[in-house]
Amino acid sequence: MNLNLRLSIVAMIGASLIGCASNAPTQAPAASPAAAQPAVKPLAGVTLSGIAGAGQQKFTVTVYDAQGNRKSVASDDKGAYSLSADGLVAPLMLVAEAGRTQFVSLIAEPAGKVTANINALTDFIASGAAKDAKFQGPVGMVQSGKAPAVKAEALKSRAASLQPLLGAALKEAGVADAASFDPVSGNAGEVLKYIRHNRGYLSSQGVLGETSLFDSNYHEITKLSPLSMAHARAEAQAIAAPGVTRIFIAGDSTASNYDVDVTPRNGWGQIFERQLKDAKQVQVVNVAQSGRSSRSFITEGWFDMIKADIRKGDYLLVQFGHNDEKCGEEPPRPAPARDVIDIANLCTYPGTAAGVPAEMGFQKTLEKYIAIAKEAGATPVLITPVTRRQFKDGKIGGTTHTWGKGKVPGDYSQTIRDTAKANKVALVDLDQKSMDFFNKLGEAESLNYYLAVDPAKYPYYATQTGSRTKPDNTHFQEKGAEAIGGLVAQGLxxxxxxxASQLK
Incomplete structure (x- = not known):
């Protein structure tokens, strides 16, 4: 497949992934004359009002009904909105949008004056309903252009699924009826201040998936790691405190946070604070996300979160490459192989080859991170990707981050080095440092650093890659993550x- 044809595929797939339905109503297929038509009763005397988001910005609120009809209104600058739902047909889907931020809320049986908040928590409920309706996530449901056929009891059950994640925090925050809280009709109080939300990406299908909730320091909120208000308040205060230097980390799964269910897997960013002399004077904000490239980290909104928070005196550590480099086999495998799908969302091309559009050039993408740091008065640092555990004859012979199977072959680590030099910014050559480190340790000893654990001690890995007999040669157990963090600190x-004066 030539590059131009591939890029046309990118455009087609990208158009299907980004954005929501158009303003024109989506029409259902015409029923056959013999089909019995159920009675449709448009709503009358129904007013929807509530708060979009956390009550801190302006949103466009669009209400979709079961037949694809819609109405829109702009909220005020604190997210408050109100509109009549008369003439629409239940159930209803409410969508609040501001830039790349999108929240969804569902109402099965509206009547009279209805409180209908639209925020991260309602989006979590809508995500579950989307799965029930055979969508991959809220984005696909919105793109369908109409509300799914949901029942009130199903939505109530989905709201109850928030309890193991947030029940204790809601009670701590003094939320009324915390044990039976429904974020669509209830006021979550200050809890929303400490919650970030995003949708996962399904690389096998090239679409955004289910909603996940994170705390203010980007740790995912789960049943095993529920939100604590006391911890959330203290952590948010520490991160925002005047005079504190923050180290933001933008990267992939080798740096990201992991929940306790996959212990002892760790990303180096997850425990990078261990490299600090005083964790009160320097705060690590690890925004790294598994499976992301330098491009998808931007298109999925993580980049914008850093841009909104970074300030003068901070640092932005940028480490990508593992996912950028999956640019397709030649000849390409059939969809849904990543060769086709991920080019539209993840892939970047190394070097400065002619004909590569700016949005797919690795250097141009990295320069976006450099720009947001410099604009804020922060210090950007580019980091080459950590080596994979690819020993041959007892050695890792060279970088594991080259790509020669596509139309634009090249060296991703070298592109990072070149980008740092061209933009006169600091570089940590983690690729070379980690190769040297593991070559010194040796192939056998490296298993104690990469994710290669005893499943008798960690039963999760009895059926997952990451055991001694089936090691994960990309990711790390805690010992390895701490060692890689040490190499990053050494590079700084x-x-x-x-x-450097704050590092051990």
Whole structure:
């Protein structure tokens, strides 16, 4: 497949992934004359009102009904909105949008004056309903252009699924009826201040998936790691405190946070604070996300979160490459192989080859991270991707981040080095440092650092990659993550950055 044809595929797939339904109503297929038509009763005397988001910005609120009809209104700058649902047909789907941020809320049987909030928590409920309706997530449901056929009891059950995640926090925050809280009709109080939300990406299908909730420091809120208001308040205060230097980390699964159910798997960013002399003076904000490339990290909104929070004196550590480099086999495998799908969402091309559009050039994408840091008065640091555990004859012979199977072959680590030099920013050559480190340790000893654990001690890995007999040669157990964090700290010192004085 030539590059131009591939890019046309990108455009087609991208158009199907980004954005929501158009303003024109979606029409249902015409029923056959013999089909019995159920009675449709439009709503009358129904007014929807509530708060979009956390009550801190303006949103466009669109209400979709069961037949694809819709109405829109702009909220005020604190997210408050109100509109009549008269003439629409229940159930209803409410969508609040501001830039790349999108929240969804569902109402099965509206009557009279209805409180209908639209926020991260209602989006979590809508995500479950989307799964029930055979959508991959809220985005697909919105793109369908009409509300799914949901029942009030099903939505009540989905609201109850928030209890193991947030029940204790709601009670701590003094929320009325915390044990039976429904975010669509109830006021979550300050809880929303400490919650971030995003949708997962399904690389096998090229679509955004289910909603996940995160705390203010990007730890996912789960049954095993529920939100604690005391911890959330303290952590948010520490991160935002004047005079505190924050180290933001943008990266992939080798740096990201992991829940306790996959212990001892860790990303180096998850425990990078261990490299600090005083964790009160320097706060690590680990925004790294598994499976992301430098491009998808931007298109999925993580980049915008950093852009909104980063300030003068902060640092932005940028480490991508593992997912950027999946640019397709030649000849390409059939869809849904990543060769076709991920080019539209993940892939970047290394170097500065002619004909590569700016949005798919690795260097141009990295320069976007450099730009947001410099604009805020922060210090950007580019980091080459950590090596994979690919020993041959007892050695990792060279970088594991080259790509030669597509139309634009190249070296991703070298592109990072070149980008740092061209933009006069600091570089940590983690690829070379980690190769040297593991070559010194040796192939056998490296298993104690990469994710290669005894399933008798960690039963999760009895059926998952990451055991001694089936090691994960990309990711790390805690010991390895801490060692890689140490190599990053070493690189920051070698770059003679001011933050070096705060590192052990």
């Amino acid at each position: 010192k070698e770059a003679k950055l001011p933050i």
